[in-house]
Amino acid sequence: MEKIIVRGGKRLSGTVKVEGAKNAVLPVIAASLLASEGKSVIREVPTLSDVYTIGEVLRHLNTEVEFENKTVYVDASKELNIEAPFEYVRKMRASVLVMGPLLARQGKARVALPGGCAIGSRPIDLHLKGFEAMGAKVSVGNGFIEASAEQLTGAKIYLDFPSVGATQNIMMAAVLAKGTSVIENCAKEPEIADLAAYLNKMGADVRGAGTETIIIEGVDQLYGADHTIMPDRIEAGSFMVAAAITRGDVLVEGAIADHMASVIAKLEEMNVKIIQEENGLRVIGPAKLKPVDIKTMPHPGFPTDMQSQMMALLLCAEGTSVITETVFENRFMHVEEFRRMNSDIKIEGRSVIIQGPCELQGAEVAATDLRAAAALIIAGLRAEGYTRVTELKHLDRGYLDFHKKLQMLGADVERITESSGEMKQEETNIVPDLNA
Ligand SMILES: CC(=O)N[C@H]1[C@@H](OP(=O)(O)OP(=O)(O)OC[C@H]2O[C@@H](n3ccc(=O)[nH]c3=O)[C@H](O)[C@@H]2O)O[C@H](CO)[C@@H](O)[C@@H]1O
Numbered sequence: 001m002e003k004i005i006v007r008g009g010k011r012l013s014g015t016v017k018v019e020g021a022k023n024a025v026l027p028v029i030a031a032s033l034l035a036s037e038g039k040s041v042i043r044e045v046p047t048l049s050d051v052y053t054i055g056e057v058l059r060h061l062n063t064e065v066e067f068e069n070k071t072v073y074v075d076a077s078k079e080l081n082i083e084a085p086f087e088y089v090r091k092m093r094a095s096v097l098v099m100g101p102l103l104a105r106q107g108k109a110r111v112a113l114p115g116g117c118a119i120g121s122r123p124i125d126l127h128l129k130g131f132e133a134m135g136a137k138v139s140v141g142n143g144f145i146e147a148s149a150e151q152l153t154g155a156k157i158y159l160d161f162p163s164v165g166a167t168q169n170i171m172m173a174a175v176l177a178k179g180t181s182v183i184e185n186c187a188k189e190p191e192i193a194d195l196a197a198y199l200n201k202m203g204a205d206v207r208g209a210g211t212e213t214i215i216i217e218g219v220d221q222l223y224g225a226d227h228t229i230m231p232d233r234i235e236a237g238s239f240m241v242a243a244a245i246t247r248g249d250v251l252v253e254g255a256i257a258d259h260m261a262s263v264i265a266k267l268e269e270m271n272v273k274i275i276q277e278e279n280g281l282r283v284i285g286p287a288k289l290k291p292v293d294i295k296t297m298p299h300p301g302f303p304t305d306m307q308s309q310m311m312a313l314l315l316c317a318e319g320t321s322v323i324t325e326t327v328f329e330n331r332f333m334h335v336e337e338f339r340r341m342n343s344d345i346k347i348e349g350r351s352v353i354i355q356g357p358c359e360l361q362g363a364e365v366a367a368t369d370l371r372a373a374a375a376l377i378i379a380g381l382r383a384e385g386y387t388r389v390t391e392l393k394h395l396d397r398g399y400l401d402f403h404k405k406l407q408m409l410g411a412d413v414e415r416i417t418e419s420s421g422e423m424k425q426e427e428t429n430i431v432p433d434l435n436a
Pocket residue numbers: 022023024026094120121122123124125126127128161162163164165166187298304305327328329
């Protein structure tokens with residue numbers, strides 16, 4: 001079993017560079033299916049297990065995918081298969097993002113129903129309503145969703161909720177539809193603008209990405225394009241919190257302030273000093289953290305993907321804080337794990353009430369989802385004694401070399417493999433050979 005072991009008490013300092021964003025690269029790789037001519041070159045790709053999974057999905061769809069350092073080459077010029085089986089969708093829900101491109105290009109898509117996950121039920125009804133509005137016939141049976149349309153037609157689509165995935169899937173379907181599509185109340189996350197930039201380089205006509213209305217003029221064909229993935233604002237935020245919790249002084253290279261206004265605002269409210277530097281954000285943790293209230297919201301509101309990391313920080317604040325989770329109905333699984341670290345947290349409906357400051361103690365804890373994994377390691381940086389974090393498969397979905405980056409900043413942290421009572425230091429990252 002793999003574990004990350006943290007011994008708390010070290011003050012972080014130095015520079016850490018963030019990777020390309022997981023949540024931008026997954027839709028971009030899915031969108032590369034739309035290029036019926038030419039190769040796509042996608043740069044600054046973090047070699048995460050999720051990226052490996054989307055690569056596998058594309059290969060299964062008859063696409064050539066090659067990884068070379070942090071660059072991915074995709075050749076989707078051959079006729080595509082139209083089915084994404086459960087083995088991939090189960091591993092990673094974002095596999096459903098191939099549905100829009102397949103429907104647009106092949107007129108048909110068959111994707112395993114994703115089901116719920118650790119943070120909520122996560123339906124995809126809004127994706128499907130969008131496809132139907134463009135003329136697709138959608139049916140669900142035997143654990144699969146099937147959608148087909150001879151030719152998608154542009155449509156006006158109002159999203160009941162600004163879903164990130166629905167916005168992306170509908171955008172990718174609309175770029176090859178006949179006529180104009182207007183997506184209203186769409187998601188405004190920076191990853192949406194990143195996807196639009198890539199689609200436009202491929203020859204699409206997408207306007208308004210990053211605002212609440214996206215207008216797309218369908219085109220006849222798309223071509224491979226060269227695109228560099230935006231920096232990961234959630235990885236950046238995680239290191240900012242790690243710096244703050246250890247009263248450290250860390251330059252988070254690649255962090256873009258415009259993408260992180262809500263996170264910066266809350267950290268500053270807590271007394272954390274944030275200085276904009278030429279190549280990133282410098283974060284200086286205060287001696288005393290002030291409590292704050294946080295409500296997660298779609299962008300530009302406070303990101304749900306930073307909720308558990310901020311919870312770790314608020315455990316150390318002097319007073320009462322309340323976090324309200326409005327995006328996912330079940331994203332407080334980490335609370336029980338924090339309790340094992342001697343924290344005073346109560347759950348009341350969709351809110352948690354934190355009574356700080358807690359004297360965090362090291363404990364054996366299990367990551368319950370991707371961000372919870374980072375949050376528990378971050379809490380361990382402040383806790384007295386040793387914190388052992390298991391279930392690292394969650395961490396590996398979204399953080400590249402997390403423990404190594406923390407080590408470089410001075411943290412006392414290691415990743416080990418424990419087998420039959422014997423421990424050995426883990427030297428390799430989880431993704432051995434992406435081209436194998
Ligand atoms: C790969 C990726 O980019 N993942 C991100 C993406 O997930 P994802 O795209 O799945 O998140 P959505 O924005 O779609 O989901 C937000 C909420 O809308 C609901 N919903 C969504 C679609 C739908 O058809 N019906 C529906 O009810 C979901 O159950 C959830 O409660 O955005 C989330 C919200 O910022 C982030 O936490 C995830 O990290």
